[in-house]
Amino acid sequence: MNKNISHFLIGAGCFVSGAFAMKVADDNKITVGTLRQAQQLIGLHFSDAKLDSAISDLQEFRAGYERIRKQPLTNNVAPALQFNPLPVGFTIHQKKEKFKVKAPKGVKLPANKNELAFYSVPQLAELIRTKQISSEELTLFFLQRLKIYGPKLECITSLTEERALRQARLADQEIKAGRYKGMLHGIPFGVKDLLATKDYKTTWGAMPYKEQHLDLDATVVQRLEQAGGVLVAKTTLGALAMGDVWYGGKTRSPWDVSQGSSGSSAGSASAVAAGLLPYAIGTETLGSIVSPSTACGTTGLRPTYGRVSRYGAMALSWSMDKIGPIARSAEDCAIVFNAIYGPDVNDLSVREAPFNYNTSLDPKKLRVGYLKKDFERNYGFKANDSLALLALRNAGIELVPLELPDFPVRDLVLTISVEGAAAFDELTRSGRDSLLVQQHKNAWPNTFRAARFIPAVEYLQAQRVRTLLIQQMHERLKGIDVYISPSFSSNLTITNLTGHPCVVVPTGLQQNGMPTTITFMGQLFGEAQVLAFAKFFQDLTPYDEQHPPMAFK
Template sequence: MFRSLVAAAASAFGAPAMAGAQGLRAPLIDMSGVWSELQPPAQQPAVPLGNGEAPALQFMPYPEGTGALMEKLVSQHGAKAFTRATFPVEKWNGAVPTDPEALAFLPAHRISALIKARRITSRQITDIYLERLKRLNPQLNCVVTLMETSARAEADAMDAELKAGKDRGPLHGVPYGIKDLFATKGVPTSWGSPDFKDQVFDYDAEIVTRLRNGGAVLLAKLSTGLYAQNDWWYGGRTNNPWNLNIGASGSSAGPGSATAAGCVAFAIGTETQGSIVSPSIRNGISALRPTYGRVSRHGGMVLSWSQDRVGPMCRTAEDCAMVFNVLHGVDPKDSSTVTTPFNFDRNIKLASLRIGVDAAAPKELVDQLKALGMAPREISARPTVGGMQGGGLNVEYAAAFDFFVQRKAKEFGLDLNKLPERTGNAPFGNTPPARPAGIAADATNPMAGADWNPRFVGGRVTPGWEFVQNQRRRLLLVQAWGNFMKDLDGFIAAPQADVAPNAQTGHPCAVLPYKFDVPTFGGGGPGGAANATTPAPTYKAQPICAVITGNLYNDDIILSVAHQFQKATDFHSRRPTIG
């Protein structure tokens, strides 16, 4: 019966050759003339693909779809929904710090105020940061490329413009650093890999362009873990400035370390699944992992078209809002992007918000917010969907780095058509293919055998139907979270409790320090906490961070809540002693 059905289907769609090849009965109807007309043109050579070309399928985090979101925004706000809000910088009052270190650790919005008031110049603060980057980098290992000459030229240009009456906005003259997986014209972009350490693009990533147009001064390309994983890159491990005996976490290791060390006014990181949140927590800084689709990824290294996000890593929530106000919005070069309202409120009324609180939420943060007016709502466990496998993400990894795997396979003499099959039902995210013979392996050095990355290989043998089924279940998860969040503006849970599901659903979160204490980060060796052979180091006290998760596109609300907490506390203003 099965063969009959297949034969009938083959006949209906004009595929007698396929039927014969499968040992099935050929169709009785003579369709040779039709078949000849339906023959596709001669196959052309496959168009070569690099890392960046996006697939036709596009992830949409809004449960009802992007079209429904746009209609909702227009009905609520009209055309103003797509107009970027202004971000006024509050004026500087009082004396200006004379100590370079005190200036270096000022929040970015205060540096902006000083520059606008002509109390300091962009060149002065740029020189302070360049000196710190050069002096402290031997201990931090956070700099890949120091852009000293161009930074001073940009700073001088911003000072000249301001003197001539041209003000580009809140970031005018403010120095920053960027994760070394974004294209910067004429400057190497290494992706943390020895294979790409000399890679140079002839264009700038979209966020580099937006920040330059906004007047920000680029100081350095900051380290990313190898291909955006952990805090190890070809130059070694990037370190936490509070506790140099442990890594900065990753993969936005350099942005986290440099910001915490007062080496930049702010930095730009990226996240696929934890790479903004984790290093921000590890280094005790404030950050925003935005709602998926709010910031262009154009010109950035791709791991996952459906999960990659770009966000600011700063000293305060207000800094994050100031930077994000410049970054967000539609970019035709990144079809995932949307423009939705962003209105940071320095005086938001916490009593007016619907903030959920999980039983595992940090008590100190919750108590302080309650004292400031928050009326918490008790929440239960977040929704899950059975059958979600890591194979979906691994397939995107494999597709994004196919060009590299193909190249390496030729170098190693590997036949990619003979990869080992999976055992059982485990996705390759849990059971990667064995390391091929001849490729170095060293459990004590994460960079050993860096040429062979299981994340880029395992997804090659994931069945297509399995990938599609995973995405169908992912939509069910998105819808379940939409229902869970429908009566919430945001919620507070354990610091990293929801990083993985939110990577799938696209929800935003804000990271903020909520106390000062000795951290419990686990092991400090190359394998981190998972390396049972490495004893946990002894730590010094540092800022301990919490996470506020927002409803979709509530990036402004969660930053405004974090700002209320920071106005009443000083954990975000503590400085590490380095050396």
């Protein structure tokens, strides 16, 4: 090559390279024009002079973002801020009473062992306590059902068979030696696969994490095993706790396997409804226990925010995530909740408060509200909800009309978007969010990206409005022990923001054969009253005894 031409090309290359570098630098420069466009996103309008004055601060902030991003932040690192659901004037009662559930009488091992699939926790516990069946036999029974029906329902990410059989044999040894721990001793259970387990994968239902191993057991798993429970399965969840689509497919409702189970506690509800597990652990941020319990016809408890430790659980929204049981009945939920609630040094959001569940509570002495206007609207579950209210009135319960505060609660849901985007910041910035199965407009990848444009000021303003909502809820619920709501109404959003507990219970079937539910709400830390009231309702009605038609196929 001619030397002069060579030098020309090299020089041209340097010029192009330099021009490109200058263009990149120009693109990264913050200008008045940049800010003029950016403020359109937040609905504010500052003068050019004011925007120009802000440039140096914004450049410094952006440099700071880069330095902060170099600090390793795993999903389990919480912000140095804690959500407080307690309104001014609210007092947590501290008197603790002994938890006691009556053991059922005359429980016998059925001739057809398949019937065990739908026995309650107390019934199974009595069979184990009286040594009519061993924990190992019961564990093998549920493992077999999981192997048969789990693939059809797409409700299991991992069977924990080796660990389960080890625990079951230990339980049998302890019971034989006279060290019976209570109704969960020797009973199999499952946990939503966003709870860490030392020996098995913790996938969060998402393709980017499908091979993830976390070297710890979540506090909830530890507490259930300390109560003698036998972990047999990790259940599916919609990827990163949204919906029922996970990396392996779509979890199905056992009432109609062509229908999804809803989510995100998809597998927990599906497996319990199908008789594959006596109970399972779910989580809720904005309906993830209520919604799949409705689609599958199970009973679910969403506890008060700050009731159950989230240590070892995937974080989506630090100020809204809650952990609770999904089971056959309110009393089963009470038994499980009694084992998992309470303070934990690893989760400082959890408060000390007693759980005084009392089966002798007289429901007629409770002041029971109901969202009259919500029940008067036209919606799909109205006929079954009306029958549920009628059953309570016929049993002597006076229902007091109640209205919740009028707030822009849908707008406050940006809380989840912002906190979720922070929790999965690395996933977004690395581009690995493209591995998630769901990529539509309302899926997490787009939500997390969009949330980057929500100003910190607006997020904090939303939390201040949330404080007002909490206080007004406290005022509205004065004198109310329990109130009743349709399962899908603004109540679901409001109470997930305020942290109130609920129990969702089945109320029968729709014409298409799919289940319906109604929701009983409690005061903050009022799980005992709302569970006792839900048990009262279930004793009046047969709906929690209904099971899917595919169960014994």
